[in-house]
Amino acid sequence: AQSVTQLGSHVSVSEGALVLLRCNYSSSVPPYLFWYVQYPNQGLQLLLKYTSAATLVKGINGFEAEFKKSETSFHLTKPSAHMSDAAEYFCAVSEDNDMRFGAGTRLTVKP
């Protein structure tokens, strides 16, 4: 069965610092992988998705994620954090038509 594990329920970085949000997946077939962001009181917004094309996926707002099959990982990174990046981030995996989400990582950005 497909699943994702997000390591770290809370991550705090300083403004301008590197953002690294970790996601490991489990899938019996080559998966589709997603990162979503949820700002307070808003719905989910797709940051990026991996669909078996390039292993390095670039998304919106300067985020990118690299698919590493050997490590079954799909970590999300951003070189320089901005205050507006503070939000909840969800990693998700999909095999067929279903989608399973990780528990989420709350990102806090300190001035």
Place this chain on the structure above:
Amino acid sequence: GAVVSQHPSRVICKSGTSVKIECRSLDFQATTMFWYRQFPKQSLMLMATSNEGSKATYEQGVEKDKFLINHASLTLSTLTVTSAHPEDSSFYICSALSRTNNYGYTFGSGTRLTVV
């Protein structure tokens, strides 16, 4: 891009009443609709999956008679919370899958349900 309109965004209802949440795909055909709920500080939980014209498939532990899902057309799916109770208070989100949208999932904006 693809848009899913979800209404209402917020609703407060009395215990024992029913609430209907709608999700409409505005510019594409949603062949499959997923309904999620999110408890505070927790991840989304898939409640059910519905394909247009078919009965919804519910996840284990989700009461199908309490959470009625209708997906009668390719552009509209509804979730009705029947005889709502305070423990049903949650954030409900729909997600539409279009087979003609490059494997794109489009989420609604969510509905915050509060049962008092």
